[in-house]
Amino acid sequence: MNNLAILAVAGVLLLPLLVFLRDVTSRRRRRLPPGPPAVPLFGNLLWLRHSAADVEPLLLKLFDKYGPVVTLRIGWRLSIFVADRHLAHAALVGAGAKLAERPRTATSMLLGVRENIITRSNYGAMWRLLRRNLVSHMLQPSRVDQFAPARVWARRVLMGKLRETSGGGGGDAPNVTEAFQHAVFCLLVLMCFGERLDEPAVRAVEDAERAWLLYISKKTSVFFFLPWITKHLFRGRLDAWHALLRRQKELFVPLIEARREYKKLASQGLPPARETTFQHSYVDTLLDVKIPEEGNRALTDDEIVTLCSEFPNAGTDTTSTGLQWIMAELVKNPAVQEKLYAEIKATCGGDGELLERSVRDKDNKMPYLNAVVMEGLRKHPPSHTLLPHKAAEDMDVGGFLIPKGATVNFMVVKEGLRKHPPGHIVLPHKAAEDMDVGGFLIPKGATVNFMVAEIGRDEREWEKPMEFIPERFLAGGDGEGVDVTGSREIRMMPFGAGRRICAGLNVGVMHLEYFVGSMVMEFEWKEVAGDEVEFAEKLEFTTAMAKPLRPRLVPRRS
Numbered sequence: 001m002n003n004l005a006i007l008a009v010a011g012v013l014l015l016p017l018l019v020f021l022r023d024v025t026s027r028r029r030r031r032l033p034p035g036p037p038a039v040p041l042f043g044n045l046l047w048l049r050h051s052a053a054d055v056e057p058l059l060l061k062l063f064d065k066y067g068p069v070v071t072l073r074i075g076w077r078l079s080i081f082v083a084d085r086h087l088a089h090a091a092l093v094g095a096g097a098k099l100a101e102r103p104r105t106a107t108s109m110l111l112g113v114r115e116n117i118i119t120r121s122n123y124g125a126m127w128r129l130l131r132r133n134l135v136s137h138m139l140q141p142s143r144v145d146q147f148a149p150a151r152v153w154a155r156r157v158l159m160g161k162l163r164e165t166s167g168g169g170g171g172d173a174p175n176v177t178e179a180f181q182h183a184v185f186c187l188l189v190l191m192c193f194g195e196r197l198d199e200p201a202v203r204a205v206e207d208a209e210r211a212w213l214l215y216i217s218k219k220t221s222v223f224f225f226l227p228w229i230t231k232h233l234f235r236g237r238l239d240a241w242h243a244l245l246r247r248q249k250e251l252f253v254p255l256i257e258a259r260r261e262y263k264k265l266a267s268q269g270l271p272p273a274r275e276t277t278f279q280h281s282y283v284d285t286l287l288d289v290k291i292p293e294e295g296n297r298a299l300t301d302d303e304i305v306t307l308c309s310e311f312p313n314a315g316t317d318t319t320s321t322g323l324q325w326i327m328a329e330l331v332k333n334p335a336v337q338e339k340l341y342a343e344i345k346a347t348c349g350g351d352g353e354l355l356e357r358s359v360r361d362k363d364n365k366m367p368y369l370n371a372v373v374m375e376g377l378r379k380h381p382p383s384h385t386l387l388p389h390k391a392a393e394d395m396d397v398g399g400f401l402i403p404k405g406a407t408v409n410f411m412v413v414k415e416g417l418r419k420h421p422p423g424h425i426v427l428p429h430k431a432a433e434d435m436d437v438g439g440f441l442i443p444k445g446a447t448v449n450f451m452v453a454e455i456g457r458d459e460r461e462w463e464k465p466m467e468f469i470p471e472r473f474l475a476g477g478d479g480e481g482v483d484v485t486g487s488r489e490i491r492m493m494p495f496g497a498g499r500r501i502c503a504g505l506n507v508g509v510m511h512l513e514y515f516v517g518s519m520v521m522e523f524e525w526k527e528v529a530g531d532e533v534e535f536a537e538k539l540e541f542t543t544a545m546a547k548p549l550r551p552r553l554v555p556r557r558s
Contacts, residue, residue, distance in 0.1 A: 033080055033402075033440040035071035036062065056384055056539070059083075059451070069438055080402060080442055083451040085458065087437050089490040091402070091448065092389070092429070092498030097123060099402075100499040101390035101430035103447040116303050117310040123392075123432075123499065125293050130307070135503050137285040138191070144360065144507060146280050150190045151356055151511070155518050158183035162523065166553040175548045176327070180320040182206065184511070188312035193255045194262070194281025195274070205251050209313055212244045213541045252305045259283040282311050315504060315511075318382040321542040322512050323519075325380035326372065328549045329468040330516075331525045332533045336372065336470060341520050341556075343368045350557060352518055359513040366517070371470035373512045374479065377456075379468060381494040382542040384453035389429000389500065393444045402435040402442005429500065453543070456492040524554040 059081055062070045068084035082088055091099050100123035118134060121127035137143060161179035185206050190196055197205075219237050223230050231238060259281060262272050286304045290296045299307075330337040347365045348354040358365055391402045429448045434441060442448060457465045463478050472479040483489060485505065486497030495502035502508065519525070527533055528550060536546040 031440045032078075033069040033071040033437065033442070034066040035073075038073040056453075060454075063451075063454070067438075069440060078443060078446040079449060080437075080446055081449045081451060082437065083454040084438070085455045085461065085490045088450050088455060088493070088497070089486060091435070091437055091442075092450065092490075092496075092500075093486060095435055096499065098392050098432045098435055099389045099429045099448060101392050101432050102500075103390040103430040103445075117306055118503065119310060119314060126291070129289065129291065131503055133285050133289055134282075138282055139504060139507055143280065144510070147191055147278075148356055148360065150187055150196075150278065151514060152353055153190070153196060154183050154187035155352055155356070155514070157186050158515060159518065159522055162519070162553060163555075166523075175550060177320065177324050177544075177548050180323045180515075181316060183515070184319045184323075185209075185312055185316045187511070188315050190278065192282045192308050192311045194259055194278040194283065195255065196276040196278070205312075208244070208247050208251055209309065209316075212248060212309070213313060213317075215241060215244055217539075217541055248309060249302070249305050252308050253301060256283055256287075256301060256304055256308070260287065263287065283308060314502075315508060317540070317542045319508060319511050319515075321382045321544050322373075322376060322380070323515055324545055324549055326376035326512070326516055327519060327525060327551070328533050328535070328545060329376060329379075330372070330520065331527050331549070331551050333468055334526075336468070337520060337525060340368055340372055340470075340517075341524075344517050344521050348517075348521070350521060352521065355517050355521065356514055359510050359517065366513075367474060368470060369513050369517050370509075371473035373509060373516060374473045374482070374484070375468055375470040376512075377484075377494040377509075378462070378479070378492045379456065379466070380543070381452045381456055381492075383494075384451060384539075384543050389431070389448045389450075391429075391431000391435055391442050391444050391446045391448060392433045393431065394434000394441060396434075396436010396439075396441075402431045402437050402440075402446055402448060450493075450496075452493055452496075455490060456494070458491075461491050522556060524556055526552040526554060528552045 059070065062081075063083050068082065068087060070081045072079045072081070082091065102120050102122060116126060116130070118127065118130050121130065158179060161182060162176065165176060165179060182202070186197075186202055189202060189205060219240070222234050222237070262277060263284060265272060283304065286299055286307055289299050291299070330340070343366050344355065347358060359369070394402070396402075429450070431442050431444050431446045431448060433444045436442070456462075459465050461478075463469075463472070469477075471477055473482065474480065479491075482491055484492065484495065485501060486493050490497055495505040495508070531550055533549065533551075534545070534547045537543050538546040
């Protein structure tokens with residue numbers, strides 16, 4: 001190797017070390033949150049041996065040792081995990097835009113993960129444009145009303161699958177999870193593309209999206225460390241990733257073109273070509289989007305494909321996982337199930353369409369149904385952390401310094417929406433500037449993660465937090481009037497909080513209420529003798545049941 005090549009290699013290896021030493025020196029008088037010792041350049045090497053599924057148990061041990069805020073270095077990247085509700089509120093709500101950024105990982109750059117989606121876009125003009133489009137044209141009450149027939153259709157799909165798996169009634173269901181996922185996916189695909197697809201077409205899209213999500217969660221962690229090297233060592237994984245993206249485009253582009261044709265016919269006063277076509281869809285709104293900062297250009301097909309992938313993915317696993325946990329709790333707590341059934345029967349009889357109108361109108365005729373859903377979200381949040389946030393500048397939250405650019409993660413549960421939020425960590429945040437959390441520095445640019453599950457199961461805030469008690473959300477309970485948005489205070493946050501809170505919060509709760517109410521209306525859910533319900537968790541795209549729910553379904557009426 002010649003001298004020039006040796007110098008080049010040395011420079012590549014030394015640069016991250018120099019950056020690391022610069023950061024340590026510049027902040028030696030300001031306390032970073034505590035954490036395990038890190039090797040310069042390599043960071044906390046022990047984390048490289050673990051899959052994403054192993055991370056939460058390790059974090060819980062670190063919280064026990066170091067306190068509610070913990071720092072880890074992945075390579076030279078700084079990640080900070082927060083498991084305290086007061087600090088989470090100070091950071092997410094109090095700090096505002098300082099922690100509204102999303103970190104961009106080396107993995108996303110290598111794999112071509114496109115950043116122009118609402119969940120991953122940086123906090124700026126593009127994010128505001130896309131989120132405003134979604135909220136204004138898909139999530140407003142008048143738009144939600146338009147999709148009532150879609151929800152009724154998805155209910156028929158779900159009931160049909162449940163009858164099929166239970167052998168026509170009274171049988172032992174092999175696994176209801178797949179029925180939950182399929183019904184929710186059918187609904188969201190219809191809302192996205194405005195077309196009631198037949199089952200083979202839905203299955204094709206569903207399989208492609210699930211393969212894509214599983215590949216992200218299980219096969220890409222190798223690129224977090226020294227990505228410029230691992231991209232060559234694991235070239236096959238990159239090729240497989242791009243093949244999945246091509247398959248996604250093959251399926252989505254014809255559906256997008258069909259909506260273009262529909263809009264053209266509608267502008268001429270002509271009816272749609274198929275009776276299964278709906279009047280409105282998410283794709284319609286995307287075709288109308290213009291980007292002022294880029295010469296008022298329209299979105300490209302690739303950008304629309306990415307946003308169409310985000311739409312069902314953001315709601316399918318979170319909703320279906322929530323259904324799984326809630327129905328498992330109802331199987332295990334038959335008195336709660338019968339109390340809920342009595343409320344549904346008194347309000348709606350056996351009318352599924354009346355049930356849909358009741359949960360949509362929010363007329364408070366079924367407070368116990370809402371309490372059951374809220375208790376499920378508390379105890380079993382779909383994700384145990386939020387998506388990471390990035391510090392836009394150094395900031396102080398509760399005395400902890402969060403450096404600009406650090407990644408911050410907030411943990412949702414320790415004990416679970418409250419009891420079993422479908423995810424235990426919200427999407428990470430990135431510090432836009434240095435900030436202080438609990439006396440420790442969160443440096444600008446650090447990634448900050450908030451542990452959702454830990455907060456919803458805090459025994460200091462909830463009486464008997466690991467028990468499923470929907471009554472806590474009724475008048476006089478310790479959860480009465482709880483602010484699930486986190487604006488006033490954070491006691492549970494299955495949908496996140498602050499500026500990056502889930503835009504579909506209200507629609508998501510409505511879907512849970514509608515499907516839970518429908519399933520209790522149609523079936524009595526019983527535990528199978530010798531096959532007890534277990535509440536052990538496993539990490540997939542969300543936090544699912546390690547042992548899938550297998551109940552005995554007894555039809556309530558012929």
